Amino acid sequence: xxxxxxxxxxxxxxxxxxxxxxxxxxxxxxxxxxxxxxxxxxxxxxxxxxxxxxxxxxxxxxxxxxxxxxxxxxxxxxxxxxxxxxxxxxxxxxxxxxxxxxxxxxxxxxxxxxxxxxxxxxxxxxxxxxxxxxxxxxxxxxxxxxxxxxxxxxxxxxxxxxxxxxxxxxxxxxxxxxxxxxxxxxxxxxxxxxxxxxxxxxxxxxxxxxxxxxxxxxxxxxxxxxxxxxxxxxxxxxxxxxxxxxxxxxxxxxxxxxxxxxxxxxxxxxxxxxxxxxxxxxxxxxxxxxxxxxxxxxxxxxxxxxxxxxxxxxxxxxxxxxxxxxxxxxxxxxxxxxxxxxxxxxxxxxxxxxxxxxxxxxxxxxxxxxxxxxxxxxxxxx
Amino acid sequence: xxxxxxxxxxxxxxxxxxxxxxxxxxxxxxxxxxxxxxxxxxxxxxxxxxxxxxxxxxxxxxxxxxxxxxxxxxxxxxxxxxxxxxxxxxxxxxxxxxxxxxxxxxxxxxxxxxxxxxxxxxxxxxxxxxxxxxxxxxxxxxxxxxxxxxxxxxxxxxxxxxxxxxxxxxxxxxxxxxxxxxxxxxxxxxxxxxxxxxxxxxxxxxxxxxxxxxxxxxxxxxxxxxxxxxxxxxxxxxxxxxxxxxxxxxxxxxxxxxxxxxxxxxxxxxxxxxxxxxxxxxxxxxx
Numbered sequence: 144x145x146x147x148x149x150x151x152x153x154x155x156x157x158x159x160x161x162x163x164x165x166x167x168x169x170x171x172x173x174x175x176x177x178x179x180x181x182x183x184x185x186x187x188x189x190x191x192x193x194x195x196x197x198x199x200x201x202x203x204x205x206x207x208x209x210x211x212x213x214x215x216x217x218x219x220x221x222x223x224x225x226x227x228x229x230x231x232x233x234x235x236x237x238x239x240x241x242x243x244x245x246x247x248x249x250x251x252x253x254x255x256x257x258x259x260x261x262x263x264x265x266x267x268x269x270x271x272x273x274x275x276x277x278x279x280x281x282x283x284x285x286x287x288x289x290x291x292x293x294x295x296x297x298x299x300x301x302x303x304x305x306x307x308x309x310x311x312x313x314x315x316x317x318x319x320x321x322x323x324x325x326x327x328x329x330x331x332x333x334x335x336x337x338x339x340x341x342x343x344x345x346x347x348x349x350x351x352x353x354x355x356x357x358x359x360x361x362x363x364x365x366x367x368x369x370x371x372x373x374x375x376x377x378x379x380x381x382x383x384x385x386x387x388x389x390x391x392x393x394x395x396x397x398x399x400x401x402x403x404x405x406x407x408x409x410x411x412x413x414x415x416x417x418x419x420x421x422x423x424x425x426x427x428x429x430x431x432x433x434x435x436x437x438x439x440x441x442x443x444x445x446x447x448x449x450x451x452x453x454x455x456x457x458x459x460x461x462x463x464x465x466x467x468x469x470x471x472x473x474x475x476x477x478x479x480x481x482x483x484x485x486x487x488x489x490x491x492x493x494x495x496x497x498x499x500x501x502x503x504x505x506x507x508x509x510x511x512x513x514x515x516x517x518x519x520x521x522x523x524x525x
Numbered sequence: 526x527x528x529x530x531x532x533x534x535x536x537x538x539x540x541x542x543x544x545x546x547x548x549x550x551x552x553x554x555x556x557x558x559x560x561x562x563x564x565x566x567x568x569x570x571x572x573x574x575x576x577x578x579x580x581x582x583x584x585x586x587x588x589x590x591x592x593x594x595x596x597x598x599x600x601x602x603x604x605x606x607x608x609x610x611x612x613x614x615x616x617x618x619x620x621x622x623x624x625x626x627x628x629x630x631x632x633x634x635x636x637x638x639x640x641x642x643x644x645x646x647x648x649x650x651x652x653x654x655x656x657x658x659x660x661x662x663x664x665x666x667x668x669x670x671x672x673x674x675x676x677x678x679x680x681x682x683x684x685x686x687x688x689x690x691x692x693x694x695x696x697x698x699x700x701x702x703x704x705x706x707x708x709x710x711x712x713x714x715x716x717x718x719x720x721x722x723x724x725x726x727x728x729x730x731x732x733x734x735x736x737x738x739x740x741x742x743x744x745x746x747x748x749x750x751x752x753x754x755x756x757x758x759x760x761x762x763x764x765x766x767x768x769x770x771x772x773x774x775x776x777x778x779x780x781x782x783x784x785x786x787x788x789x790x791x792x793x794x795x796x797x798x799x800x801x802x803x804x805x806x807x808x809x810x811x812x
Contacts, residue, residue, distance in 0.1 A: 183743070360784065
């Protein structure tokens with residue numbers, strides 16, 4: 144009897160606690176994040192999250208935003224999925240049920256596809272940080288793709304490499320899903336433009352402790368250009384080992400890796416002479432980019448990469464859209480993000496994204512970077 | 526022909542690292558019958574310790590290696606004292622769960638202090654030797670030489686000294702060892718210390734040509750378990766031979782067939798060897 148009483152009291156206390164909690168949440172909107180926060184890809188997840196955190200802190204420091212006349216703050220709820228699509232799906236369900244988030248940020252294509260299976264039914268926005276073109280091609284009505292698709296890079300990199308470095312290609316790359324899609328498109332484009340693929344040996348960054356064997360296999364095919372990529376740091380190792388083994392040619396670097404980060408591992412930009420890749424944020428000359436880099440450095444003590452910058456601007460745009468529409472309904476926000484990108488303060492938009500395509504892709508001008516005489520140089524895409 | 530020799534060098538480098546890690550694992554298993562899943566985490570802590578000594582304190586590479594070996598040896602002893610020793614009368618599954626617990630704990634701890642960044646640690650041996658097209662970076666040569674020296678030193682210690690003999694005695698027969706008055710606690714602590722030091726040295730040798738990050742232990746621990754099963758659980762020569770077999774299978778299989786299949790080749794060998802010798806290659810020798 145005593146126990147039953149105690150139990151009843153506990154239940155009562157718990158319900159009271161919940162209702163009190165709900166009361167405290169009135170002026171707060173929760174935004175979800177699921178990504179790798181432990182394991183081999185933890186750094187990537189942390190970098191993505193750092194951009195979101197910075198945006199949330201800036202919004203809250205200014206007293207939040209106005210939602211139907213009520214000052215509202217943002218709370219980020221982040222869950223670790225260890226890069227697993229299944230775990231990402233579980234996390235998203237949990238975020239929706241427990242925190243009623245209107246949007247979930249996911250920085251990997253596997254997780255994005257998993258969430259797209261049910262996000263329209265469960266009614267939340269997928270904020271997709273991945274360049275795979277099919278993310279927006281599927282026609283999911285509640286998806287926003289933050290970075291540009293990579294098909295533009297594939298064409299531009301191939302054209303530049305074939306014009307400047309030669310027509311034989313050795314395929315390095317990696318074995319994760321994203322890298323495989325990239326590699327397939329590169330091979331098609333390369334051979335379609337009259338080039339020849341002479342070696343094919345993607346690196347397994349999760350299972351290989353060493354890349355000497357794989358790299359020597361590609362070099363044995365004697366290519367003019369080597370396709371490499373994956374996370375920046377292991378890509379740097381591959382480039383370093385290729386140079387050590389006497390490879391003189393150029394590198395074509397998948398967009399996941401950033402030239403400046405790769406160079407730190409590879410042993411400097413001299414090792415990367417003739418590399419083609421995406422333009423690292425640190426090379427952007429615009430005021431908005433510089434201001435973002437400065438603030439990020441002051442906050443985290445390191446140079447931001449594009450994953451921080453893109454997610455930073457996406458969260459700002461999302462909040463701007465909620466502010467403008469006085470709504471947290473995912474459908475309404477989705478429709479208002481394009482305008483929000485145009486009207487929001489330029490300092491919150493380091494990449495100067497100003498439009499969203501009909502299928503939900505942020506429009507960014509694609510450029511390419513080349514390492515020339517030990518410097519990263521921006522080249523126009525023809 | 527150069528490409529062939531290049532693969533021999535690759536196989537030797539990989540085999541040396543795998544062998545060193547497997548050696549620590551097999552010692553602990555052979556003597557205390559604990560499958561130490563946390564061994565990969567000790568390897569990772571070893572790399573971070575060397576990184577800390579070298580980059581933050583500015584110590585020389587060799588000193589950093591010695592310091593790291595000492596720290597991880599102590600950590601190994603602590604694991605034995607605080608976790609495995611109190612569990613000595615529990616069913617074997619408790620050891621396994623505890624080992625996984627230590628693994629998760631150490632990884633989270635390192636991630637808390639150092640974050641999840643990939644780090645680079647450079648050794649003083651950055652030169653590259655080129656023998657008429659055969660390319661051997663100095664650090665790789667150091668790995669091979671270092672591994673052989675360590676294995677030799679360990680053999681000498683176990684075979685020629687009294688303290689080493691107590692370890693061998695424990696491995697051969699626990700009851701027998703107790704009967705002649707060998708202190709089991711001392712042997713257990715010593716074994717963990719040696720195992721930890723080996724892991725730290727292997728990590729310090731390998732880190733300069735690789736990256737240092739909290740999840741770096743996963744890669745080698747999987748292989749190390751395959752190796753000690755292949756070589757015979759608890760067998761020292763088995764760990765070394767197993768390490769070389771896996772290293773060479775990866776290098777040659779990866780080069781002449783395909784890197785996508787190199788694990789299949791290694792595991793295929795495992796199946797083949799185990800079907801002929803289910804106890805592993807050298808199981809009889811040590812026990």
